[in-house]
Structure formats: C-alpha cells, structure tokens
Amino acid sequence: METMVKKCPECSGINLFWNRDKGEIICKDCGLVIEEKMVDFGQEWRDFEDGEDVSGRRTGAPMTYTKHDQGLGTEVGRTGDLYGLKSKKDRDKFFRLRKWQYRISTAIERNLKLALAELKRVSSYLKLPKSVEEEAARVYTLAVQRGLVRGRSMESVVAGALYAACRRHEVPRTLDELSEASGIERKEIGRTYRFVTRELNVKILPSNPADYIPRFASSLELSAKTQSKAVEILEKAHGAGLTSGRGPTGIAAAALYVSALLHGEKRTQREVADVARVTEVTIRNRYKELLDALKLEKELERSKKKKR
DNA sequence: AAGACGAAAGTGGTTGA
DNA sequence: TCAACAACTTTCGTCTT
Numbered sequence: 001m002e003t004m005v006k007k008c009p010e011c012s013g014i015n016l017f018w019n020r021d022k023g024e025i026i027c028k029d030c031g032l033v034i035e036e037k038m039v040d041f042g043q044e045w046r047d048f049e050d051g052e053d054v055s056g057r058r059t060g061a062p063m064t065y066t067k068h069d070q071g072l073g074t075e076v077g078r079t080g081d082l083y084g085l086k087s088k089k090d091r092d093k094f095f096r097l098r099k100w101q102y103r104i105s106t107a108i109e110r111n112l113k114l115a116l117a118e119l120k121r122v123s124s125y126l127k128l129p130k131s132v133e134e135e136a137a138r139v140y141t142l143a144v145q146r147g148l149v150r151g152r153s154m155e156s157v158v159a160g161a162l163y164a165a166c167r168r169h170e171v172p173r174t175l176d177e178l179s180e181a182s183g184i185e186r187k188e189i190g191r192t193y194r195f196v197t198r199e200l201n202v203k204i205l206p207s208n209p210a211d212y213i214p215r216f217a218s219s220l221e222l223s224a225k226t227q228s229k230a231v232e233i234l235e236k237a238h239g240a241g242l243t244s245g246r247g248p249t250g251i252a253a254a255a256l257y258v259s260a261l262l263h264g265e266k267r268t269q270r271e272v273a274d275v276a277r278v279t280e281v282t283i284r285n286r287y288k289e290l291l292d293a294l295k296l297e298k299e300l301e302r303s304k305k306k307k308r
Numbered sequence: 309a310a311g312a313c314g315a316a317a318g319t320g321g322t323t324g325a
Numbered sequence: 326t327c328a329a330c331a332a333c334t335t336t337c338g339t340c341t342t
Binding site for chain 1: 312
C-alpha cells in the first residue's frame with residue numbers, strides 16, 4: 001500500500017524529481033518539496049588536506065543553517081579558565097580577547113540575520129526548494145566565517161551562494177534569473193560565485209542541459225512526450241560531443257525546439273528563446289548542429305507531412 | 309505580416325604565454 | 326598581464342510561409 005505522488009499538489013506539474021541522496025521529492029516546475037526526510041550527507045564537502053588548520057573541521061549533530069545562531073555559542077572561556085592565569089597581564093590579555101570575540105561574534109550574527117532574510121526573499125522569489133535554501137545558507141555562513149564577504153556586498157554573496165546551491169542540487173537557475181531576483185548584476189554574481197566556491201572548496205559539477213528541460217517545457221506548455229524526446233535528443237547530442245563548451249541553456253532550448261516540431265507542438269524560436277533567456281540566433285545555431293549531427297531531417301520531413 | 313535564416317560586428321569571459 | 330579565442334549577442338537584410 002504505497003501512495004505515490006504523481007502530480008505536484010501545488011502546480012499539478014508532472015516533473016517530480018526524486019533525489020535519492022537527500023531523500024526528498026522536488027517538483028522541478030515550482031520547486032515544491034513534497035517529501036522531506038533529510039539526512040544530512042553534506043558533511044564531507046570541505047577537505048582539510050593541507051593540514052595546517054584543522055580547527056575548522058566539524059563533527060556533531062546536524063545544525064540548521066537558516067537560523068542565524070545555529071545553537072552553537074562559542075565563547076572564549078569564562079571564569080573557570082582564569083585560575084590558570086598567573087599574572088595580571090595575562091588576565092588583561094584574556095579579557096581583551098573575550099571582548100574581541102564578543103564583538104566579532106555579534107557582528108557576524110547581525111550580518112547573518114540580515115543576510116538570511118535576504119536569502120529567504122530571493123529564494124522564495126525563485127520558488128526554490130527548502131533544501132537548496134538550506135544549502136545556500138550553509139555556504140553563506142561558511143563564507144562569513146572565513147571572512148570572504150569583505151570587499152563584497154552581502155547581497156552578492158547571498159546570490160552567489162544560492163546559485164551554487166541550485167547547481168549542486170540540480171535545480172539550476174541561470175545567472176540572469178538570480179540577477180533579476182536579487183538585483184545584483186550578473187557578472188558580479190558570477191564573480192562572487194566563483195570566488196566563494198573556490199575558497200570553500202565546494203565542488204560543482206558542470207550543469208546538465210537536461211536539468212533545464214522540465215522548467216522550460218512547462219512554461220511553454222509542452223507535453224510530457226515532447227519533454228522526454230528533448231532529453232533523448234540531448235543525450236545523443238552529448239554523445240556527439242555537441243555539448244561541451246556550449247552554454248547549457250542554448251542547447252536545452254534547441255533540443256526543446258526540435259522536439260516540439262517533431263511532435264507537432266510548434267513554438268516559435270522567439271518563444272523558446274525567451275523562456276531560455278538566449279537569442280534566436282543561438283537556438284538556430286544549436287538547432288542546425290543538432291540536425292546535421294543527429295540526422296533528424298527525415299523525422300522532421302515525416303512530421304511535416306503528417307500535418308497535411 | 310510574421311517567422312526563419314544567416315552574415316557581420318560587438319561583448320564578456322576563458323586560456324595560455 | 327596581455328592577446329588570442331570561442332561562445333553568445335545585437336543588428337539587420339533576405340527568404341519563406
């Protein structure tokens with residue numbers, strides 16, 4: 001007796017995606033998380049192989065990063081430790097340290113509070129799943145602790161963290177979308193994104209064009225058949241080496257365009273270009289490549305004739 | 309008239325010396 | 326740090342439906 005969710009209760013989308021690792025089901029159209037039994041596997045994403053500073057290594061109970069204080073109150077020790085300190089000088093130094101620590105930690109907390117509010121705002125604007133939000137919050141927190149925000153605006157780091165989190169969870173949004181949602185320039189987001197991920201050793205797999213298909217298809221109101229055909233085309237294109245070096249959105253858009261033609265659900269290049277945020281020219285180029293690499297002309301001919 | 313096509317020039321980012 | 330380079334965009338003229 002198992003009850004399978006087949007449609008998203010929120011938007012009735014059919015693009016439900018089961019993420020085995022995270023133990024959750026995500027609707028790729030609206031981002032709703034339908035089931036969440038999250039066990040945090042995300043501990044091992046930093047490495048400390050260089051040795052030196054092992055103090056950053058964390059163990060222990062999972063924490064939630066969307067709260068500004070994760071329940072960890074680290075402070076320079078209190079009275080107990082004082083007995084060990086002999087001279088007045090040492091004690092003074094000690095108090096100074098504690099004062100510093102206090103200032104720093106409250107500053108960080110204040111910053112986090114603001115930043116997480118911003119993060120939530122952007123995230124809900126883009127309808128991102130909770131798990132992505134959590135991931136982004138984690139990245140941001142780490143970034144603050146490492147002092148990576150210095151010289152950058154808080155908002156841009158938030159946007160960068162969100163972008164990274166989307167990529168890792170295979171629910172990609174484009175830099176342009178992040179830019180629109182956050183009000184930060186695209187190149188700025190890209191810059192901070194690269195910087196932060198490099199500094200924190202966050203590994204990001206190159207984004208897969210197929211991840212964009214469901215979202216684009218649903219805003220173009222294309223059938224499920226067309227979608228799976230598009231994914232199929234993408235796989236072949238990948239095999240033919242057409243995907244490397246090219247923008248994933250352009251390829252996804254072209255594949256979708258072709259498969260729409262094949263299924264008699266024609267959309268204009270303009271329409272497809274708009275939802276994919278690329279130009280018609282790019283679609284044409286990819287489209288042409290797809291045709292002569294995959295020998296789809298015959299299929300196209302057939303579907304044309306069928307129409308008459 | 310709208311869509312599809314392709315050429316040409318410009319832009320931003322990556323790479324390799 | 327600079328130049329070469331590929332991908333992508335913008336713009337525009339022409340062809341097709």
